[in-house]
Amino acid sequence: MAERLLRGTVVTDGRTLPDTVVAITGDRIVSVGPAGAWDGPPGLLPPPSDRLLLPGLVDVHCHGAAGHGFPDASAEGVAAAVAHHREHGTTTMLASLVSAPAATLADRLELLGPLVGAGELAGIHLEGPFLAVARCGAHDPTAIVPGDPVLLEKLLATAGGTVVSMTLAPETPQYSQLLAVLAEYGALPSIGHTDADARSTAVAIERAGGAPISATHLFNAMPPVHHRAPGPVTACLAAAARGELIVELIADGVHLSPDTVSAVFDLVGPDRIALVTDAMAAAGMPDGRYRLGAMDVRVTDRVARLAAPDAATSGAARPIAGGTARMIDVLRSTVTQSRVPLATAVPAATRTPARLLGLGHEIGSLAPGYRADVLVTDAGLRPIQVLRRGASVAGRPERSSS
CATH class of the missing domain: 3.20.20.140 (Metal-dependent hydrolases)
Structure with missing residues (x-):
């Protein structure tokens, strides 16, 4: 079971993935997939969001x-x-x-x-x-x-x-x-x-x-x-x-x-x-x-x-x-x-x-197995939340709709 779920438009590796869920366990991303294909408990799925999810x-x-x-x-x-x-x-x-x-x-x-x-x-x-x-x-x-x-x-x-x-x-x-x-x-x-x-x-x-x-x-x-x-x-x-x-x-x-x-x-x-x-x-x-x-x-x-x-x-x-x-x-x-x-x-x-930096296998993408470094922004690219190694970075307040 993922410890943290983020939902929004994922932008990574030259692609834009609307209404996508990023699942995180520990310091790793474990899955990235359409919200419509979510097969976990419905109550855990965050509501739809217009937020952007970018790699750190x-x-x-x-x-x-x-x-x-x-x-x-x-x-x-x-x-x-x-x-x-x-x-x-x-x-x-x-x-x-x-x-x-x-x-x-x-x-x-x-x-x-x-x-x-x-x-x-x-x-x-x-x-x-x-x-x-x-x-x-x-x-x-x-x-x-x-x-x-x-x-x-x-x-x-x-x-x-x-x-x-x-x-x-x-x-x-x-x-x-x-x-x-x-x-x-x-x-x-x-x-x-x-x-x-x-x-x-x-x-x-x-x-x-x-x-x-x-x-x-x-x-x-x-x-x-x-x-x-x-x-x-x-x-x-x-x-x-x-x-x-x-x-x-x-x-x-x-x-x-x-x-x-x-x-x-x-x-x-x-x-x-x-x-x-x-x-x-x-x-x-x-x-x-x-x-x-x-x-x-x-x-x-x-x-x-x-x-x-x-x-x-x-x-x-x-x-x-x-x-x-x-x-x-x-x-x-x-x-x-x-x-x-x-x-x-x-x-x-x-x-x-x-x-x-020789770290392309570890960071820089939102994909399973990568380090859970995630930047959540609004549609104007204003930071809302930052995760590093799966943990929230102090100074960026978390908001319930993510």
Whole structure:
């Protein structure tokens, strides 16, 4: 007998299943089927509902929330940031760091590691420090260093297997050696914060040898596409279309035009797209001053930018410094602003990032045998209830009609 029944429209794996019942026992989904075919006791069947039942969302690029950033918060602050995202439907996430001195990165790895071991985080994402200074974005340019396989091996050894991905520029020195170290420790390379041309980027993708690889927030912190200088964006899109790479998109309505997002979905499809937040400490918080690693950030009208060193620097001229949206906000923007059909958008926020992490057999779908990570929303994609491992997440009130 199932311990919990949810009823509504299931959206998973590119399909929309009206009036469907999801049955959960313990931390597992045991059945997903039409309410009309329910053969259990009639009194246990929940009433019909217009709610949407989605797999728990998966975010592979996130720097924090609720006033706390993974690059600098205490263990309590990190836990608060994770809890905030979880309450809004992100049941699996990586903690992303930014470029920083080696000692700082080692300290952060040691602090975050126990949360990975406890299952609160799915792993750690190193965004830097082997990036292009010319495309540093909101990273501290003084913390960016040339590719150093010895340093990388020390950091990954300190992490003890908790680092699962790393953003690096393909033009950084000793790129191939860095790939070898990442492969040795089971961490995924992600191309980003790069000033490389299209050919160099294509070669860098080939050097991964068919191993999983991604592109960190495609378009952002990269040269724009030009018809005689296509840059890394076109190389990444071509590789994604061939099934060789997964592209991250920050589809929050700030980092990318909605038309850009819809075009990428049309070009490569949801199986090669991982929607991400790139959220920083200001996610879920009011406008004001925040930090992203060593950098001061000013949030105005929910847009985070590096704080101006003087009044003469206009807001629009300052680099965007991470996001303030949660994954459910990114998914909603993808559907409502970019006009991507919900059934197409959901895999990019669930199944595809789960596959990128090597967890596609465990999370990212609503199907028998999968972990009971479920996000229940209203028709407007507003969270109503969140289950993680079959248990209700604190902060999301349960309602009787589910």
